Amino acid sequence: MNLFLCYDEQMQEYITEALVLDKEEKGELDELVTLFTPHLGKVVAKIMSGKKITSKLSGHLEPGYHTHVRLIQKNAIHIGDALKRAMHTRDMSILRLVKAMTYEHHSDPDLWRALKEKSDGKKLLTIFGFDAESAMCYICNVREPAYFVFQDAMYCCNQCFPGTLSLNEYYKLPLSEKKENRYTK
Numbered sequence: 001m002n003l004f005l006c007y008d009e010q011m012q013e014y015i016t017e018a019l020v021l022d023k024e025e026k027g028e029l030d031e032l033v034t035l036f037t038p039h040l041g042k043v044v045a046k047i048m049s050g051k052k053i054t055s056k057l058s059g060h061l062e063p064g065y066h067t068h069v070r071l072i073q074k075n076a077i078h079i080g081d082a083l084k085r086a087m088h089t090r091d092m093s094i095l096r097l098v099k100a101m102t103y104e105h106h107s108d109p110d111l112w113r114a115l116k117e118k119s120d121g122k123k124l125l126t127i128f129g130f131d132a133e134s135a136m137c138y139i140c141n142v143r144e145p146a147y148f149v150f151q152d153a154m155y156c157c158n159q160c161f162p163g164t165l166s167l168n169e170y171y172k173l174p175l176s177e178k179k180e181n182r183y184t185k
C-alpha cells in the first residue's frame, strides 16, 4: 500500500508501510521516530505529544515494528496516523545499521526487499556496497573482520576495534559458522 496525496504546495500527505528504526525523545512532550519506507527511504517524523500517556500513536511506533503510517508534511514531517502490523525484528543492531547507512528521502527498493526478507547484516552491508565476504580489516588487513564502523565506512577486526565506540557507531557482524565452531571447540 502506498499513497501520495497533495492538498496544496504547503501540505502533503503520504500513506505508506514502514519499518520503525528508532524512536527518541524530542523536547518536553514530543518524540522523533525514524522510519524506513519502500518509496521514501528513511524518514524522520515527529510524534506530537508522543510522550504523553494518552498518545495513541507512540505505541504503534516502537523500534522493530512493521507499521502503516500516514505522514503529514508541512514544513517538517509528523505522524498523522499509525497502525502496528507486526513485530518485524527484535534485532536492534540491524535497525541501527540501517539507520546509520541510509540517507533521508532516498528510496532503496533492494534494501526494502532485503529487510522484508529478514536478511542478516552481512547481506545488508553488501547492499550498501560493502561486501562482507571479501572484507578485510582496514588497519591490519585480516580477513573475516568482526565489526563495521559507520563513521569510517570500514570493516575492522577484533584486535584493532576501538573499544571506545558507542552502540550507534558500529555493527558487530554475526560470527560465521566456521568461526563459531572454532570458538566452541
Ligand SMILES: [Zn+2]
Residues within 6 Å of the ligand: 137, 138, 139, 140, 141, 142, 156, 157, 158, 159, 160, 161
Ligand atoms: Zn585488524
